[in-house]
Amino acid sequence: MTTAEHSPTAAGSGASATESFRAGRRDHVAADVPPERVSAVVGAVLAGVHDAIREHEVSYAEFQAAKQWLIDVGEGGEWPLFLDVFVEHVVEDVAARSQQGTKGSILGPYYLPDQRKLPAVADLPARPDEQGTPLVFTGQVRDTSGNPIAGAELDLWHADSEGYYSGFAPGIPEGNLRGVIVADNQGRFQIHTIKPSPYQIPTDGPTGKLITAAGWHPWRPAHLHLLVRAPGHRTITTQLYFEGGEWLDSDVAEATKPELVLDLRPHGDGALRADYDFVLEPA
Numbered sequence: 628m629t630t631a632e633h634s635p636t637a638a639g640s641g642a643s644a645t646e647s648f649r650a651g652r653r654d655h656v657a658a659d660v661p662p663e664r665v666s667a668v669v670g671a672v673l674a675g676v677h678d679a680i681r682e683h684e685v686s687y688a689e690f691q692a693a694k695q696w697l698i699d700v701g702e703g704g705e706w707p708l709f710l711d712v713f714v715e716h717v718v719e720d721v722a723a724r725s726q727q728g729t730k731g732s733i734l735g736p737y738y739l740p741d742q743r744k745l746p747a748v749a750d751l752p753a754r755p756d757e758q759g760t761p762l763v764f765t766g767q768v769r770d771t772s773g774n775p776i777a778g779a780e781l782d783l784w785h786a787d788s789e790g791y792y793s794g795f796a797p798g799i800p801e802g803n804l805r806g807v808i809v810a811d812n813q814g815r816f817q818i819h820t821i822k823p824s825p826y827q828i829p830t831d832g833p834t835g836k837l838i839t840a841a842g843w844h845p846w847r848p849a850h851l852h853l854l855v856r857a858p859g860h861r862t863i864t865t866q867l868y869f870e871g872g873e874w875l876d877s878d879v880a881e882a883t884k885p886e887l888v889l890d891l892r893p894h895g896d897g898a899l900r901a902d903y904d905f906v907l908e909p910a
């Protein structure tokens with residue numbers, strides 16, 4: 628198979644992300660929002676659009692181009708990609724106002740539930756010829772009083788050495804570089820995987836075309852995604868980045884935080900090691 632056949636298209640990744648959102652748990656979707664709140668929030672969003680049109684004297688031709696672009700985003704299934712890159716970080720900022728312990732970050736569009744459960748010391752599922760620098764990721768999960776949380780779960784997923792996610796890009800086995808690690812009775816874990824590469828928003832779809840049209844760049848720094856959870860504790864949705872990583876200071880999704888950057892140490896044979904301790908607050 629050629630590289631081109633492996634390359635995920637925007638349409639492929641976008642459609643998969645939309646399908647995954649539809650299939651996902653819907654109990655986190657707000658229902659029965661009172662009319663006063665709908666009016667206040669949607670009214671503010673529309674007022675922002677109106678202000679931008681007045682301030683920049685948007686023409687009819689530009690308005691129609693925007694309408695076409697919105698139609699294309701929907702038809703390409705790219706709303707999860709677009710919203711998670713350009714909007715989710717602010718929703719996360721608001722949620723973070725009431726959160727103690729480890730800092731959170733955006734979930735993004737590529738989470739898949741029900742991955743393989745793995746013991747505290749484990750290899751993340753990978754292809755026999757998985758490319759990339761080997762990474763040993765160790766640490767401990769504790770509560771806000773400093774007590775280890777036995778059996779805490781780390782639901783971990785990340786891109787491969789080309790920046791592609793299993794379940795969304797073609798040609799990658801199901802469950803690759805995904806797993807739920809169960810920490811030991813001291814809350815400790817040691818995960819063997821590879822260091823992912825930076826992620827690029829697919830450039831061939833409407834989101835990519837907008838980025839090009841605006842002269843922005845489409846990159847996110849390399850990152851690990853994690854949900855860290857334990858009974859009786861508030862689940863943390865976060866991402867960890869790598870010190871010195873490209874795009875760390877200009878993440879298109881604005882989802883980095885200084886507290887979420889891993890220090891890397893050599894681990895022999897060209898491998899790297901990173902340690903990180905998670906702190907969960909009571910639910």
Ligand code: DHB
Nearest residue numbers: 708709711712735736826
């Ligand atoms: C998107 C992709 C990611 O891998 C991520 O972590 C956040 C957002 C996106 O394409 O929307």
Ligand code: FE
Nearest residue numbers: 735737826852
């Ligand atoms: Fe990601």
